[in-house]
Amino acid sequence: SITPATLSAISNGAKLGILFKGGVHIEGLAKIKAVALDKTGTLTKGEPEITDLIVREGITHESFLIYTASIENHSTHPLAQAIVNHTKFEQKLKLVQPDFIEDIPGLGVIGKVNGKEFKIGNAEFVGLQLSEVFLKKSGEKIIKDGKTLVFVADQDGIVGVIALKDHLREQSKEAVLQLKKLGIYTMMLTGDDEETAKVISKEMSVDGYISRCLPKDKLNYVKNLKQQHENVSMVGDGINDAPAMATANLGIAMGGGTDVALETADIILMKNDLSKLPRAIHLSKKMNKII
Ligand code: ADP
Ligand code: MG
Secondary structure (H helix, E strand, O other): OOOHHHHHHHHHHHHHOEEEOOHHHHHHHHOOOEEEEEHHHHHEOOOOEEEEEEEOOOOOHHHHHHHHHHHHOOOOOHHHHHHHHHHHHHOOOOOOOOOEEEEEOOOEEEEEEOOEEEEEEOHHHHOHHHHHHHHHHHOOOOOOOOOEEEEEEEOOEEEEEEEEEOOEOHHHHHHHHHHHHOOOEEEEEOOOOHHHHHHHHHHHOOOEEEOOOOHHHHHHHHHHHHHHHOOEEEEEOOHHHHHHHHHOOEEEEEOOOOHHHHHHOOEEEOOOOOOHHHHHHHHHHHHHHHO
């Protein structure tokens, strides 16, 4: 049964922009000892901008962007959205209907346009060595500085690479500081590469990070954290975070996240404002005292 204290906590939470899918989750918050955090869309805004574009000799930027964006148009990933917006609205290019596409969470997307098949995603997805050779041979230097690289490959190898820079969420940074003050261990789990993960984790001052996580890796790290810290929360926004969110004692979704993340979560941060989390933990501790 729901006590008046729980009801009042739920309504206070709503005023703060925190949606609890049940009173039990408010009590659960007070016990959290570690928080795992997704990077793209959670610690960062998930609205990256294209900063660099390198394509293979003999291919125009236009055709490269058209087939890449036409495939990405059917992916829910924040990087996909950025590539589509750039192509459609900044370059004013027309997209085409792909023959098929398949989203591979944590890695990228495969698709076919005009009878040609492409792989779009991180270096691992298109081949680590191929991507390194391509970057070296292109002669253009991308200063990474926390940027994410998206490679595009066809049967003949790498066709091009797009570098994207995301913006940090200041409220998430504040949240990490407050969580640490509460004695809670913070850990970033990301599908992005080591170099990018290192830069962002430092800027966000999380206690630890793991790069190149597939959805099942995120899940396994949350399991590990549970063994070490007992009560663990996972905060995320994507399909790739959902298994880890379901395994955590408390799954928390950013309000702007994908449907699967919102459905899996126990708690939703309506305005994507992670700084509400430490406040909610305060609230929860107070309420537990009252009960
Ligand atoms: P995070 O865990 O930081 O939210 P993801 O697991 O969603 O990141 O993605 C990991 C990496 O996989 C991205 O950094 C990107 O390189 C690649 N990737 C995933 N989906 C896509 C996509 N639709 N288009 C391009 N790259 C993608
Ligand atoms: Mg994400």
